Amino acid sequence: MHYKIGEKVVFLKEPGGGIIRNIKGNIIYVEDETGFDRPFTVEELGKVHGSNYVVSEEHIEQHKTVDIVKPKEEKRSKLLTKHPDFWEIDLHFDEIVDEFGSKLRLSKEQALAKQLAVFKKLYYDARDKKMRKLIVIHGFGKGILRDELQIFLKGQDGVDFFDAPYVEYGHGAIQVEIKYRY
16 A cells, blocks of 8 residues: 555554654654654555544455454543553543543633543542552643643642653653652
8 A cells, every 4th residue: 555745544553543744665654643753564554534534444354464443442541551550641632531432522721621630530549549650641732731730749748740751751741659658
């Protein structure tokens, strides 16, 4: 399959898609919904038909060996990933869905309020479960969500926070360490 710079594509092995920004050899660099350029091979991408990131049935037949998840089945949110010694909370708005698994359509102010509400709920859940470490992925944008998270965390007892490891999260995450008094 041939691709061109500027063409919309869907990711075949994960939810979402983006726009092709560069092609170097057999590596295609796609700008995803968060604005990051990510490398993919031809086998990991599908052409977009229409305005939605939906894989055509014809494309599915051509790539039977590729593990494809259709958009209706990809409602599982990656909002919270529980590791044995820490929780990873992804506050990218794409990960926050309503109780029916549908993406929300909100203004920027409403979206920020929803992201903060989700974080606070998970933060208090983590405290109830005596978690000592949280990685909060806020993304790399204008810094509004990051600032709001820091304001909230400064008001909490026994909490230290700082940039999460750059190698794993880039500039878009905060590491929160919670200390408990026993």
